[in-house]
Amino acid sequence: MSTLLTYISVNNGKIKRSSLEVLSRCNELAQQHNLISAAIIIDKNASEIAEKLKAYGPSVIYIIENPVFNNHLNTPLLKALSLAIEKIKPKIVAFASTESTKDILGALAANRGAASLADVSEFELSGTGVKAKRPVMASKIISSVEANDSLVLLTVRSGSYDVSTQQADSNIEEIPFSFNDDELKITLKEIISASGDKIDLSEAETVIAAGRGVKDEEGRKLVEELASVLKAGIGASRALTEAGVYDPSLQIGQTGKVVSPQLYIGIGISGAIQHVSGMANSKVIVAINKDPDAPIFDIADYGIVGDLYKVLPPFIEELKKVKSEK
Amino acid sequence: MKFYVCIKQVPDVNAPLHIKDGELIQDADRNILNAYDASAIEAALVLREKHGGEIEVVLIGTDKAKETIRKALAMGADSGIFIQADTDVQFDSFSYAKILSTFFADKEYNFILCGKQSQDTDAGLTGSMLAGLLDLPYVTNAVGLEMTGNSLIVKRQGDAGQELIELPSPGLVTCSNDMNDPRIPNLKGIMQSKRKPVETIPVNDLPTDSTAIKTKILGYEVKPAREAGKKFDGEPDEIARQVARLLDEAENVV
Numbered sequence: 288m289s290t291l292l293t294y295i296s297v298n299n300g301k302i303k304r305s306s307l308e309v310l311s312r313c314n315e316l317a318q319q320h321n322l323i324s325a326a327i328i329i330d331k332n333a334s335e336i337a338e339k340l341k342a343y344g345p346s347v348i349y350i351i352e353n354p355v356f357n358n359h360l361n362t363p364l365l366k367a368l369s370l371a372i373e374k375i376k377p378k379i380v381a382f383a384s385t386e387s388t389k390d391i392l393g394a395l396a397a398n399r400g401a402a403s404l405a406d407v408s409e410f411e412l413s414g415t416g417v418k419a420k421r422p423v424m425a426s427k428i429i430s431s432v433e434a435n436d437s438l439v440l441l442t443v444r445s446g447s448y449d450v451s452t453q454q455a456d457s458n459i460e461e462i463p464f465s466f467n468d469d470e471l472k473i474t475l476k477e478i479i480s481a482s483g484d485k486i487d488l489s490e491a492e493t494v495i496a497a498g499r500g501v502k503d504e505e506g507r508k509l510v511e512e513l514a515s516v517l518k519a520g521i522g523a524s525r526a527l528t529e530a531g532v533y534d535p536s537l538q539i540g541q542t543g544k545v546v547s548p549q550l551y552i553g554i555g556i557s558g559a560i561q562h563v564s565g566m567a568n569s570k571v572i573v574a575i576n577k578d579p580d581a582p583i584f585d586i587a588d589y590g591i592v593g594d595l596y597k598v599l600p601p602f603i604e605e606l607k608k609v610k611s612e613k
Numbered sequence: 614m615k616f617y618v619c620i621k622q623v624p625d626v627n628a629p630l631h632i633k634d635g636e637l638i639q640d641a642d643r644n645i646l647n648a649y650d651a652s653a654i655e656a657a658l659v660l661r662e663k664h665g666g667e668i669e670v671v672l673i674g675t676d677k678a679k680e681t682i683r684k685a686l687a688m689g690a691d692s693g694i695f696i697q698a699d700t701d702v703q704f705d706s707f708s709y710a711k712i713l714s715t716f717f718a719d720k721e722y723n724f725i726l727c728g729k730q731s732q733d734t735d736a737g738l739t740g741s742m743l744a745g746l747l748d749l750p751y752v753t754n755a756v757g758l759e760m761t762g763n764s765l766i767v768k769r770q771g772d773a774g775q776e777l778i779e780l781p782s783p784g785l786v787t788c789s790n791d792m793n794d795p796r797i798p799n800l801k802g803i804m805q806s807k808r809k810p811v812e813t814i815p816v817n818d819l820p821t822d823s824t825a826i827k828t829k830i831l832g833y834e835v836k837p838a839r840e841a842g843k844k845f846d847g848e849p850d851e852i853a854r855q856v857a858r859l860l861d862e863a864e865n866v867v
């Protein structure tokens with residue numbers, strides 16, 4: 288029986304929700320097609336994380352544990368995945384789409400001679416391979432694609448599938464791995480930590496996004512206050528990450544991150560397609576913009592036409608009230 | 614220092630689009646230099662200004678894509694390689710990477726720069742595939758480049774923070790448009806570009822194999838547009854409170 292292998296992304300010892308979404312989809316496909324759904328954890332604390340992963344139903348959990356995986360570097364990750372593929376011979380390897388997995392997808396496909404599909408929003412097994420849908424043209428168009436190969440690698444956009452829990456008596460299997468520093472080829476000199484990575488944007492239930500309309504310290508304070516009332520993650524448009532006002536890791540859109548929260552509030556953002564491409568799958572979209580013709584109003588469920596400096600204070604105050612009544 | 618920059622011509626995503634019989638049709642045939650590649654060219658130009666060297670751009674495309682090489686030369690690249698493809702072949706990232714890897718097989722260079730993704734397909738595969746095929750060390754999603762000795766210090770945007778990575782020569786980098794603001798060619802640049810050398814290589818002259826196309830596009834559909842909801846226009850205090858209440862009572866999301 289062949290295997291559908293899900294790569295589990297781990298951030299600071301925590302499993303990324305988006306990789307559980309992918310695992311849940313692979314579990315479902317494995318059941319439908321009578322295949323094995325397995326997961327692989329490549330981390331310095333892989334065995335610890337494997338215990339937590341049992342709640343999400345893979346039949347087998349492969350682990351590769353090594354201190355070299357403390358920080359992301361493509362060379363050791365590629366070696367580990369190659370080794371795992373040789374051993375497991377999976378039909379597909381599915382990843383959540385993150386900067387770390389996007390970093391290695393192409394090279395892994397090249398090394399293994401595999402087909403690859405990046406950033407899909409849906410996927411299923413076809414007779415001999417994988418059929419998938421992917422947003423293209425800044426997400427204005429959905430393309431249907433097919434990859435027919437004995438091995439297909441794919442990354443999946445966050446928010447594409449729901450997470451289902453299903454306690455399993457998963458077998459944990461360690462794959463022996465060693466790595467010498469001279470295999471590294473590239474050297475990690477330093478990690479410049481983002482100030483804003485307390486809440487992972489791609490997993491946040493509520494996202495507040497600030498745009499060029501947020502002009503000064505006062506505006507940023509209002510955004511922060513709103514975020515703290517709603518326990519939201521703060522994101523930004525390119526206009527503000529480019530200007531250095533917000534950390535680049537907070538950029539939402541085609542160049543930045545894809546978010547799919549329950550509630551997205553865009554403040555002083557015009558709604559350029561490259562931004563919308565990263566947030567159009569939010570459940571409820573609220574926009575605050577003083578220009579009644581701003582394109583973001585075409586997709587907003589609640590469009591507030593007004594100056595953010597006048598709108599936000601009463602908005603925050605009312606939300607505080609709503610919260611305190613609960 | 615010898616830099617190669619791989620560039621691609623892409624349809625402008627801002628131009629009107631529609632789908633006819635499963636084919637993607639652009640109302641205006643507007644094609645541009647991929648924005649991420651423009652940033653890669655800009656990065657190479659800045660490094661050349663500081664440290665000297667030579668910049669050659671490489672593009673695989675049909676005849677109409679040649680104008681995009683001119684654009685790169687007008688920005689300041691020294692020369693171009695045009696790998697000429699037939700109109701009717703539908704290449705994917707893997708086939709582009711394969712073709713590029715056969716081109717680079719006998720070349721000498723310090724760094725190959727690519728865009729981090731194509732603006733039209735957002736695949737983000739070709740760069741690291743090429744690195745894989747050429748067995749080069751690589752860094753993706755660069756937002757900053759500095760040179761020290763023969764190495765590049767690449768600032769890469771990771772999932773949370775940024776990583777500073779030392780990449781030895783020869784190596785490959787894929788560039789984000791967050792790295793810089795690409796220059797707009799001036800008149801002098803445009804005039805000079807006409808005298809810069811562009812070598813044409815028919816793709817069939819390279820030893821490519823047809824199995825290199827690994828993915829097939831089955832069709833396109835327009836993404837169903839979100840409907841505009843309700844717009845609130847009026848006294849800020851009042852509409853703000855009204856929407857805040859609705860988010861709780863009607864939507865249950867706060």
Ligand SMILES: Cc1cc2nc3c(=O)[nH]c(=O)nc-3n(C[C@H](O)[C@H](O)[C@H](O)COP(=O)(O)OP(=O)(O)OC[C@H]3O[C@@H](n4cnc5c(N)ncnc54)[C@H](O)[C@@H]3O)c2cc1C
Pocket residue numbers: 497498499500501523524525526527538539540541542543544554555556557558559560561562565575576577578581593594595596648649732790
């Ligand atoms: C290849 C490519 C990739 C890109 N990727 C991304 C990406 O990932 N993410 C991204 O965001 N962008 C991206 N962009 C850029 C994008 O096209 C836009 O330029 C950007 O999103 C604009 O940001 P903005 O809406 O904040 O600014 P603007 O477009 O300048 O809009 C500012 C808005 O604020 C409103 N405003 C001003 N003052 C106030 C006030 N006091 N109160 C209320 N409203 C006010 C204005 O009416 C205006 O609508 C990309 C572009 C390209 C070419």
Ligand SMILES: Nc1ncnc2c1ncn2[C@@H]1O[C@H](COP(=O)(O)O)[C@@H](O)[C@H]1O
Pocket residue numbers: 618619620621622647649650671672673674706709726727728729730731734735736737738739740
């Ligand atoms: N036809 C092409 N000619 C030259 N370089 C290309 C071509 N297609 C892709 N690339 C390079 O690969 C990057 C995009 O990869 P991808 O998103 O996989 O299409 C571009 O930014 C270029 O650097």
